[in-house]
Amino acid sequence: MKHEKAIYHQSILPEHRNNPLIESLQPKLEDELLAEKLSYFPNCLYEESQLDAIERVEYISRLKDLRQPLPIYIDVFRAVESAIKEGYSAKNPLSPTTMNYLHYALDERPDIEPSTGYFKPKGCGITVIGESGVGKTCMLEQILGYFPDTIEHTYYRNKHLPIRQIVWLKVDCPDDSSVKGLCHRILTEIDRKLEIPSVKPASTIASLISQIEARIKSCFLGILVIDEMQNLNLAKAGGADRLLGFLHNLVNNLGIPLLFCANPPFDTLLSKSLKAARRAESSGYFDMKLMEFDSEWDLFIEELWELQWTNVNTPLTEELSYKLYYLSVGNMDLAVRIFQATQKALIGSLDERLTTAALEYGASIAVRISKPEINKVRKERNITLLKRKNTSSIKNNSDEVTNNNIPIKPELHTSKGNLISIPGDLTRAHHTEFAEKLVSLRNSEILHEAIRDSNLFQRAATENDPLDTLRSAGVLFENPLEKFTET
Secondary structure (H helix, E strand, C coil), X not given: CCEEECCCCCCCCHHHCCCHHHHCCCCCCCHHHHHHHHCECCCCCHHHHCCCHHHXXXXXXXXXXXXXXXXXXXXXXXXXXXXXXXXXXXXXXXXXXXXXXXXXXXXXXXXXXXXXXXXXXCCCEXXXXXXXXXXXXXXXXXXXXXXXXXXXXXXXXXXXXXXXXXXXXXXXXXXXXXXHHHHHHHHHHHHHHXXXXXXXXXXXXXXXXXXXXXXXXXXXXXXXXXXXXXXXXXXXXXXXXXXXXXXXXXXXXXXXXEEEEECCCHHHHHHCCHHHXXXXXXXCXXXXXXXXXXXXXXXXXXXXXXXXXXXXXXXXXXXXXHHHHHHHCCCHHXXXXXXXXXXXXXXXXXXXXXXXXXXXXXXXXXXXXXXXXXXXXXXXXXXXXXXXXXXXXXXXXXXXXXXXXXXXXXXXXXXXXXXXECCCCCCCCCCHHHHHHHHHHHCCCCHHHHCCCCCHHHHHXXXXXXXXXXXXXXXXXXXXXXXXXXX
């Protein structure tokens, strides 16, 4: 966790100035610098690719650490950043309004109004919707990780200010959709962030809600993020409505910004109530979809492809890029898993080049339970959009890439752990007796020096009897078995 001592910066908006909760946040960054902060590119050194196979297999676990920000990351970050500042703008700890807010519940505050007025909540809602595997949780981890978990204040402009501010809190929606279950998770997370012994939850729902509200107020929570909101139990009578009602009371009474993260059909649930939908999207609604085969995919695949621990580096081509896109249907998580499984299968073999057939084999290992859903995505996707960046080389292979079924898992054939033969991959040696020599020739940096007569076939083509020319040169054998057994 990131615990920071408060360092104050002048706010951009005049109405945010002289508010230590806002001025202790990091200064606003330009998009370019922000993208760097939200990214993480694992190391992949040439020396690592030359290690023994058993060591290189360990390195491919780094693939899952790759974080390549997409344009939606910036949009969601800006929404979170604005929501936190907006929520804090009504809770200046130096204001009489905030003192009244901290000490009294909304229905218990005295009739004597503070000199700066009664507390007016400025909470809002943000919703992020997307299918499993599109990168919602990874995106939120990167965005929230930019902010400190807590900020400790001691003095602000020579005034004593002994408070600890929790900037963000993230919990998962309970499976039973219960308010009690969610309250317990929030309490546990608050204690963990503050690094204090766990506080015993109240025994009744009413007391528990009052306890939660008091804790949230005292730690000056900036934003509450609730993941896995698709866990709302629609079958349980009133469960979803009660939980949503509780959450919206946090917005209305405490001014706490909420961020919902969920898979469909959570969006359908929200749309049934105009009130719920309006609140949930008041500061942004973001629908994360599978990547298209366009510049976003290029941004991701170019970074992913750099992470090769095979002993030979395979350059990225349009054909390889499209093959991995096709196999993963643009799902970032599936693409990483397929690329990882492919390298794991190739490392230690005689030929470790990444080919389209090798990627298919990797997909057959990595994608099993998900196969029906992937096939469904392929059937529903508009083929015109899929080929938006199509090239002539891909069109020549259209029979291969437009098949609506994942290729049947090919069998893996090995010979003493040296030769890996993937059926359909004609670029690999399929005969053990020739494999080592063919691979060494392919990888040779002085191949031209090993060719005694580089113009032999061109010259033979001009002769009256080309085959006789090849026989004379010793490169054509009508009976190779007889020739090879002469020794």
